[in-house]
Amino acid sequence: MPSSRLDAAPRGALAVGIDQYGLGPLGLSPQALLRWAIDHGADGVQFSGLEPEWRARIDAAYLDDLRALAEGARLYLEWGGAGHIPRDMTTWAHRDLFDENRTVAVEAARLGARVVRSCSGGLMRWDAAAPQTEILLRDTARALRAQREMLRDHGVVLAIELHFEFTTHELLRLFEMCEAEPDDWVGVVLDTMNVLTMLEDPLRATDRILPWVVATHVKDGGLRVAGDDLETFPTAVGEGVVDLPAVVGRVAASGRAIHLSVEDHGGVLRLPVGEPRFLAEFPDLTADERAALEMVARQAERAGCVATDRDRWPEVCEARMIRDLAALRAIVAGVEAA
Numbered sequence: 001m002p003s004s005r006l007d008a009a010p011r012g013a014l015a016v017g018i019d020q021y022g023l024g025p026l027g028l029s030p031q032a033l034l035r036w037a038i039d040h041g042a043d044g045v046q047f048s049g050l051e052p053e054w055r056a057r058i059d060a061a062y063l064d065d066l067r068a069l070a071e072g073a074r075l076y077l078e079w080g081g082a083g084h085i086p087r088d089m090t091t092w093a094h095r096d097l098f099d100e101n102r103t104v105a106v107e108a109a110r111l112g113a114r115v116v117r118s119c120s121g122g123l124m125r126w127d128a129a130a131p132q133t134e135i136l137l138r139d140t141a142r143a144l145r146a147q148r149e150m151l152r153d154h155g156v157v158l159a160i161e162l163h164f165e166f167t168t169h170e171l172l173r174l175f176e177m178c179e180a181e182p183d184d185w186v187g188v189v190l191d192t193m194n195v196l197t198m199l200e201d202p203l204r205a206t207d208r209i210l211p212w213v214v215a216t217h218v219k220d221g222g223l224r225v226a227g228d229d230l231e232t233f234p235t236a237v238g239e240g241v242v243d244l245p246a247v248v249g250r251v252a253a254s255g256r257a258i259h260l261s262v263e264d265h266g267g268v269l270r271l272p273v274g275e276p277r278f279l280a281e282f283p284d285l286t287a288d289e290r291a292a293l294e295m296v297a298r299q300a301e302r303a304g305c306v307a308t309d310r311d312r313w314p315e316v317c318e319a320r321m322i323r324d325l326a327a328l329r330a331i332v333a334g335v336e337a338a
Contacts, residue, residue, distance in 0.1 A: 020048045048081075080104070086140065117189055151185040161188075241296050
């Protein structure tokens with residue numbers, strides 16, 4: 001089984017790298033993305049998934065060259081392109097993910113990357129036509145159980161991103177349905193800002209899911225009141241209301257080598273919490289945690305958190321990611337000095 005940089009890293013080491021998505025508008029090839037990381041002092045790269053142009057070029061030689069470049073610069077690699085909900089996320093028709101996930105698992109193993117990011121890209125709770133979350137959880141558990149031995153055979157962890165699909169409460173139930181244990185074949189990419197969109201306080205969400213975290217998207221952000229609803233949006237690291245020093249401190253205290261990959265982007269997402277149907281989609285949301293979210297929204301208002309238009313992101317993405325890297329390094333230095 002190929003060795004992985006995650007396994008080889010010192011226990012508790014906090015490497016600071018980048019996620020591919022933040023620099024997506026630059027259209028960089030995988031090699032160019034690694035060179036960007038090297039030039040800007042990043043410790044590694046997490047790939048979100050390849051555009052069709054680059055995916056068509058992937059073969060064993062291409063992966064070997066990519067691995068050699070990463071190992072020569074001592075970069076960690078985390079691969080992407082997997083999914084976990086076995087449905088078409090537009091039509092909700094059933095689909096088989098096994099072959100697609102086996103492909104990315106084979107690629108990750110050849111790269112020496114232990115983590116394979118999984119994101120199905122769904123906004124189920126925003127779509128009244130979507131199947132109930134419990135149905136999707138059962139579908140996902142069935143699909144993942146069928147992949148367990150395949151993932152183990154390739155020495156990779158399918159890391160489900162905390163995106164807009166399942167809350168940390170639901171993921172814990174999913175892992176129980178899969179009869180899974182931490183540090184085995186399935187885990188979590190902790191997105192520190194997406195949890196706000198799923199009506200979870202970032203620190204509480206981190207505490208709930210930390211044993212399962214194998215990778216991160218370190219992202220700051222804001223939460224604001226919009227009429228009867230709420231809106232969430234990313235900000236530059238250190239300019240939002242996510243308590244990143246506390247989150248990073250919890251990751252460091254886990255004693256495991258979990259890489260910190262900066263993710264950033266533009267855009268605003270509306271949460272129609274004023275609609276009873278939408279709010280009912282979050283049965284695990286307690287009054288206490290909702291009060292904590294309202295406090296976060298007040299903090300964001302006082303701090304003057306500003307969203308970046310999605311259309312403007314291509315012109316600012318590179319400068320912002322450079323700034324994010326520096327800000328996250330400063331946070332890590334503070335955590336390590338404490």
